[in-house]
Amino acid sequence: MILARLDIELPPETMIRDVSTAEPAATFRLLSGVRSGDTAVELGEVVADDPVAAGDRIADHDAVRDYEWLEVEADRALGKYETTDTALYEFVADADLPPEYPVVVRDGRYEFDFVGTRAEFEGFRAAIEDAGRDYELLSLADGTPSESPLSDAQRETLETAVREGYFEVPRACSLADVADATGVEKSTASRTLRRAVAQVTARFLADPRD
Incomplete structure (x- = not known):
């Protein structure tokens, strides 16, 4: 896949x-x-x-x-x-x-x-x-299970977002908070997080048997 x-x-x-x-x-x-x-x-x-x-x-x-x-x-x-x-x-x-x-x-x-x-x-x-x-x-x-779809920056940003509560309902932190925690601009955090979520979602949906 x-x-x-x-x-x-x-x-x-x-x-x-x-x-x-x-x-x-x-x-x-x-x-x-x-x-x-x-x-x-x-x-x-x-x-x-x-x-x-x-x-x-x-x-x-x-x-x-x-x-x-x-x-x-x-x-x-x-x-x-x-x-x-x-x-x-x-x-x-x-x-x-x-x-x-x-x-x-x-x-x-x-x-x-x-x-x-x-x-x-x-x-x-x-x-x-x-x-x-x-x-x-x-x-x-x-899409083999042994490969990570995330870059180091994507992993750090996604882990920070999860840890700080960005995906909770209601959200416990803002995108600006995630950016501050990772030391990047808000626009960079937004782009990196969006790509990380897309990669993880694609990996989850992919069937490695194909």
């Missing part, structure tokens, strides 16, 4: 590419999406210094309708909307893979976590190349 993370160029003239390049400092997360015919209903999160302004770019885009704010915080906003932009669904369908959520987008590119056999991975990579997309392979591991 292959566990991989790729950074992939978004297709031109797509809604999320337009929005994310207009707000290059923001992080857009597609948390879930359901396609029905020529449209899709999506649940999206924006993390930014001004999440409402970044979210308004989605709401005002020609490909989006019925945007509904679900939650707004100082640096985060959550919205639900319908879009006629179904390029992502078409791409993963062509690659014969289900979309893996969350899909994380920054400045015209998105991170994709892949879990599958080596043959499926090679087919997926070929589909990216056939589509003429620029991409970078961020990590690649064979």
Whole structure:
């Protein structure tokens, strides 16, 4: 079983590419999406210094309708909307893979976590190349039990988050607390923790017998 993370160029003239390049400092997360015919209903999160302004770019885009704010915080906003932009669904369908959520987008590119056999991975990579997309392979591991999917920094950040209570409900510490405890910037802690959780989740879901 292959566990991989790729950074992939978004297709031109797509809604999320337009929005994310207009707000290059923001992080857009597609948390879930359901396609029905020529449209899709999506649940999206924006993390930014001004999440409402970044979210308004989605709401005002020609490909989006019925945007509904679900939650707004100082640096985060959550919205639900319908879009006629179904390029992502078409791409993963062509690659014969289900979309893996969350899909994380920054400045015209998105991170994709892949879990599958080596043959499926090679087919997926070929589909990216056939589509003429620029991409970078961020990590690649064979999902055998003897290998750790985490870097030292990812392990330290994840262990700190667990120890300090970041994953408790309600949370016993903030992301800023995790960053302070590990001696890094908040944005670095966020990125490292997100990747650590994705790697552990992918390893848990992977079946090493494949």
